[in-house]
Amino acid sequence: MRVNPYLTYAGQCAEAFGLYAEVFGGKIEFMMTHGQMPPEMPAHPGWEDKVMHAHVRFADQDLMGSDAPPAMYEKPQGFSVSVQIDEPAEAERVFAALSAGGATRMPIQETFWAKRFGMCTDRFGIPWMVNCPKPMEAPAQ
Numbered sequence: 001m002r003v004n005p006y007l008t009y010a011g012q013c014a015e016a017f018g019l020y021a022e023v024f025g026g027k028i029e030f031m032m033t034h035g036q037m038p039p040e041m042p043a044h045p046g047w048e049d050k051v052m053h054a055h056v057r058f059a060d061q062d063l064m065g066s067d068a069p070p071a072m073y074e075k076p077q078g079f080s081v082s083v084q085i086d087e088p089a090e091a092e093r094v095f096a097a098l099s100a101g102g103a104t105r106m107p108i109q110e111t112f113w114a115k116r117f118g119m120c121t122d123r124f125g126i127p128w129m130v131n132c133p134k135p136m137e138a139p140a141q
Helices: 013-023 088-099
Strands: 006-009 027-033 051-058 061-067 081-084 103-109 114-121 127-133
Touching: 006 013, 013 027, 013 051, 013 061, 013 088, 088 103, 088 114, 088 127
Parallel strands: 006 061, 081 127
Antiparallel strands: 027 051, 051 061, 103 114, 114 127
16 A cells, blocks of 8 residues: 655646656656547636646656536645655755745754754645654664
8 A cells, every 4th residue: 555645736736746756856647728628528617738747757656636617616724744764964855845935934954853954845735844864773671
């Protein structure tokens, strides 16, 4: 079994997934617009060029998403997409790319559990946590 995030956007899914493919060194596996849906499922007026479904793959990870029509869009809340990265420099690069044009909620820095950890919301409104963990030690008994 696998679990992967499915993100919704207010019209910027194509741009967001282009950024994620670039940042994570991935490939957009699939992208279909509302206008490409079958004729029996017409697109909302003005949404023909918006994304009905997108799938980006990087390493062995999947990220999926779509543009939600205005009446169905809800601002993301109550979650973050967590990214685990092995090297501090790579964590800093990813954090800088994701936070550019967005908002930093916690600057990337060393913590008691991580070589680097930071929280941001990207310019598309998606919350991210970038973590470069320290080796875990068993708690003292």
